Amino acid sequence: MQDVAREAGVSPSTVSRALHTRGYASPAVRARVRAAAERIGYVADHNARNLRSRTSTSIGVLISDLRNPFYADLAAGIEEELRAAEYQMVLVNDNADPAEEMQAAETLLAMRVPGVIVTPVTAKCPQVLQDNGVHVVCADRELGRSNGDVVLSDNKAGARELTEHLLNLGHTRIGLLIDETKWSTGAGRLAGFRAAHLDNFVDLDEDLVAYTSFDAGAARQTTRKLLNDHEVTAIISANNVLAQGALTELKERRLKIPRQISLAAYDDVPWMSLVQPALTTVDQSTVEMGRSCARLVLARIRGELPPRRRIVRVPARLIVRGSTGPAPR
Amino acid sequence: MQDVAREAGVSPSTVSRALHTRGYASPAVRARVRAAAERIGYVADHNARNLRSRTSTSIGVLISDLRNPFYADLAAGIEEELRAAEYQMVLVNDNADPAEEMQAAETLLAMRVPGVIVTPVTAKCPQVLQDNGVHVVCADRELGRSNGDVVLSDNKAGARELTEHLLNLGHTRIGLLIDETKWSTGAGRLAGFRAAHLDNFVDLDEDLVAYTSFDAGAARQTTRKLLNDHEVTAIISANNVLAQGALTELKERRLKIPRQISLAAYDDVPWMSLVQPALTTVDQSTVEMGRSCARLVLARIRGELPPRRRIVRVPARLIVRGSTGPAPR
DNA sequence: TGGAAATGTGGCATCGATGCCACATTCCGG
DNA sequence: CCGGAATGTGGCATCGATGCCACATTTCCA
Incomplete structure (x- = not known):
C-alpha cells in the first residue's frame, strides 16, 4: 500500500480512500491510484484490515463429516452464498466429537470470525461462540433449548x-x-x-x-x-x-x-x-438449507435482523420412486 | 493480551514469551501468565499474529465441486491433516470456471495464506499464486508443463x-x-x-x-x-x-x-x-491423496523440502466386483 | 569484593490498513 | 477584496502480537 502510494504520488490515507467507496477522493486521484494499484498488483492485506476493523470476512463452518453427502451439500450451499457476498468459508470437520468441536470453536474465536455456521454436537459449542460475540447459526439440528438462530429441515x-x-x-x-x-x-x-x-x-x-x-x-x-x-x-x-x-x-x-x-x-x-x-x-433440499444458513448469518452480521431468534424451516419434499409399493397380503 | 498482562502483573512482551515456547520466561511467571490467560479466557488474535509475522496458518483449498464425492473426499483428507497440524482450511469452490478460480486465487492472496492446494482449471492460477510467493500443490491433475508440486493418482x-x-x-x-x-x-x-x-x-x-x-x-x-x-x-x-x-x-x-x-x-x-x-x-484413495497434498504443502511451508519440484504419485487399486464378467460370445 | 557473565523482564517499533482530525487550497458571496 | 465555507489531501494514532534491544537484577569466579 505504501508502494501504491509512492507509485501514485499520494499518501497512504488517500490510497485507502481511493480504493474504497468510503471517504472523498477526487476522480482524477482515484483513477490514478487504481491504475497504480493495478500496475503493482496490489492486493489488500486482509489480516491488517481485520485487525484494524476488528472484524473479518471469514465465516466458520463446523460440520461433522464432509464425506457424508448431506454435509457436503450443506457446505456447498453455504460456500456458494458466502462467495457471492465476498466472504470466505473456513471449513472444519469435527467428526461429531465434542472435544474436536470445542477445539474448532476456539480456533474460530482466534480468527475473530464474525459468524459461524455449525451442525452442533454439543450445546456448549454454539453457546461459547455466542458468548464471545460471534453470530451463530445452527444448521440441521437444535440441541436442547438453544436461543440462537437455526435452520432446520421440517x-x-x-x-x-x-x-x-x-x-x-x-x-x-x-x-x-x-x-x-x-x-x-x-x-x-x-x-x-x-x-x-x-x-x-x-x-x-x-x-x-x-x-x-x-x-x-x-x-x-x-x-x-x-x-x-x-x-x-x-x-x-x-x-x-x-x-x-x-x-x-x-x-x-x-x-x-x-x-x-x-x-x-x-x-x-x-x-x-x-x-x-x-x-x-x-x-x-440440503444445498438450499446451506444457502439459508449463509444468508442468515450474513444478515445478522450486517445487523439487518431484529434481535429475536430466527427459526428457518426448510420444507421437505417427498419423492416417490420404485422402492415403495403396495403392502403384500 | 494487555488484559492478561495486567492480570498477571507483567508486561505484554512477557505474556507473549510466556505463552509460547520461544524466548525466556521463568517457570513461575509462565505459570502465572497461563493462569491469568485461562481465567480471562484469552485467545490470541490470529489477525494480529499473521500481520506481524507475515504469515498465516490458513491454507487455501481450491476445488471444482464439493458435491462431487471425489472432491469432498479430497477436501476431507486435506482438512484432516491440516487440523492435526493446527492449520485451517479455507475452502473455495470454483465450479471449474477459470474466472471464479482467478477470483479465488486473489482472495487467497489477500489472506496471505502460505500455501494453496488446487485442482487447477487453468495453468495461470497456480502460476499467479506461485509468483506471489505462495506454496502451491496441484492435486489430481497437472496442466501443461507446470513446475510446481503435484499429487496425482497413477x-x-x-x-x-x-x-x-x-x-x-x-x-x-x-x-x-x-x-x-x-x-x-x-x-x-x-x-x-x-x-x-x-x-x-x-x-x-x-x-x-x-x-x-x-x-x-x-x-x-x-x-x-x-x-x-x-x-x-x-x-x-x-x-x-x-x-x-x-x-x-x-x-x-x-x-x-x-x-x-x-x-x-x-x-x-x-x-x-x-x-x-x-x-x-x-x-x-482420494482421502489419502488429500492427506498427501496437505503434508506436502506443510513440508514446503516449513522449508523441509529441497527446491526441486515434488511429484507424488498415489497408487490406484483395482477393485473387482460384480459388474465385470466374461465377454459374451 | 569487584566486575563480568548470566538471567529474566520491560520498552518500543513494527506489520498494513483505516479513519479521525487538521490543514491547505479553492471557491463563493457580501 | 476579504472572510468563511467547501473540498480534497496528508499526518498520525490505532488495532494486537511479536521480537529486538536495553536494562535491571542476580550469580559466579577471580
Whole structure:
C-alpha cells in the first residue's frame, strides 16, 4: 500500500480512500491510484484490515463429516452464498466429537470470525461462540433449548408425509430405523412417524422403532434383527447412512423390493436414484438449507435482523420412486 | 493480551514469551501468565499474529465441486491433516470456471495464506499464486508443463490394470467413456487404456473412445450412441460422474450386467458398491491423496523440502466386483 | 569484593490498513 | 477584496502480537 502510494504520488490515507467507496477522493486521484494499484498488483492485506476493523470476512463452518453427502451439500450451499457476498468459508470437520468441536470453536474465536455456521454436537459449542460475540447459526439440528438462530429441515412434516405414503399403500407394520432422538433431527422424524400413525388410526407397535447407531454396518445388523424378530412390510430409514445398511441387508436376503418389502429413506442423496429400484425418499433440499444458513448469518452480521431468534424451516419434499409399493397380503 | 498482562502483573512482551515456547520466561511467571490467560479466557488474535509475522496458518483449498464425492473426499483428507497440524482450511469452490478460480486465487492472496492446494482449471492460477510467493500443490491433475508440486493418482497404471482385467475376461471391444484428455487425468487414463491394448496385442478401435462432457446426462447420451453405433461388450467410464450416466443407460436398456455387458469405472465412490451388481472400479484413495497434498504443502511451508519440484504419485487399486464378467460370445 | 557473565523482564517499533482530525487550497458571496 | 465555507489531501494514532534491544537484577569466579 505504501508502494501504491509512492507509485501514485499520494499518501497512504488517500490510497485507502481511493480504493474504497468510503471517504472523498477526487476522480482524477482515484483513477490514478487504481491504475497504480493495478500496475503493482496490489492486493489488500486482509489480516491488517481485520485487525484494524476488528472484524473479518471469514465465516466458520463446523460440520461433522464432509464425506457424508448431506454435509457436503450443506457446505456447498453455504460456500456458494458466502462467495457471492465476498466472504470466505473456513471449513472444519469435527467428526461429531465434542472435544474436536470445542477445539474448532476456539480456533474460530482466534480468527475473530464474525459468524459461524455449525451442525452442533454439543450445546456448549454454539453457546461459547455466542458468548464471545460471534453470530451463530445452527444448521440441521437444535440441541436442547438453544436461543440462537437455526435452520432446520421440517423433519416432522417430512417424516409424516413419508409415513403416510406407506400407510396409504396399505402398510400397517412399518419399521423405523433410527440412530438418535436427542437431537431435533431424530426427534422430529420420530414424531412425524408417530403422528402419521395416529392420524391414520394405525396402532404403532413401539418395537418397530429400531434404534441403532450412526453407521451403515450397525444399521445393517439392526435391520437384520428387525426382520428376524418382527413382521414388517416396510422400512423407513431416518437418514442416508442408515439407508445404506438397510438396503444392503435387504439385497443380501434377496428380498424383492417393493414386492416383498418397501424401503424408504429420509434425506435424498444421489445414490438413491441410481440403485434398482430407486429409493423413495424425503428430499430436504440440503444445498438450499446451506444457502439459508449463509444468508442468515450474513444478515445478522450486517445487523439487518431484529434481535429475536430466527427459526428457518426448510420444507421437505417427498419423492416417490420404485422402492415403495403396495403392502403384500 | 494487555488484559492478561495486567492480570498477571507483567508486561505484554512477557505474556507473549510466556505463552509460547520461544524466548525466556521463568517457570513461575509462565505459570502465572497461563493462569491469568485461562481465567480471562484469552485467545490470541490470529489477525494480529499473521500481520506481524507475515504469515498465516490458513491454507487455501481450491476445488471444482464439493458435491462431487471425489472432491469432498479430497477436501476431507486435506482438512484432516491440516487440523492435526493446527492449520485451517479455507475452502473455495470454483465450479471449474477459470474466472471464479482467478477470483479465488486473489482472495487467497489477500489472506496471505502460505500455501494453496488446487485442482487447477487453468495453468495461470497456480502460476499467479506461485509468483506471489505462495506454496502451491496441484492435486489430481497437472496442466501443461507446470513446475510446481503435484499429487496425482497413477492414472495410467490404474487404467491399464482395469483395462487388462477386462481384456483377460475376453473382452476385445471395450468402450471408453471419457470427457477430456487435456488434463493429465484424462490423458493418463486414456494412455493406460491404450497401453493395455498394446500389451495384450488387441487392436484398439479408436471409435470406441467415446468423448463426452463432464455431466451424467451427456454421458448417458454418449453411452446410448456408443451402444447404437458399435458392438461393445464392456464399457469403462473415466470417472464417477460419467459412470452414473453409463449405468443409467444400461439399466434403461435392461441389459444384464455383466452377462450381456460389463461396466467398470475409474474412481471408486460409495454408490458404486451399493448398486446391484456392484461396480468394478479403480480406487484412487482420494482421502489419502488429500492427506498427501496437505503434508506436502506443510513440508514446503516449513522449508523441509529441497527446491526441486515434488511429484507424488498415489497408487490406484483395482477393485473387482460384480459388474465385470466374461465377454459374451 | 569487584566486575563480568548470566538471567529474566520491560520498552518500543513494527506489520498494513483505516479513519479521525487538521490543514491547505479553492471557491463563493457580501 | 476579504472572510468563511467547501473540498480534497496528508499526518498520525490505532488495532494486537511479536521480537529486538536495553536494562535491571542476580550469580559466579577471580
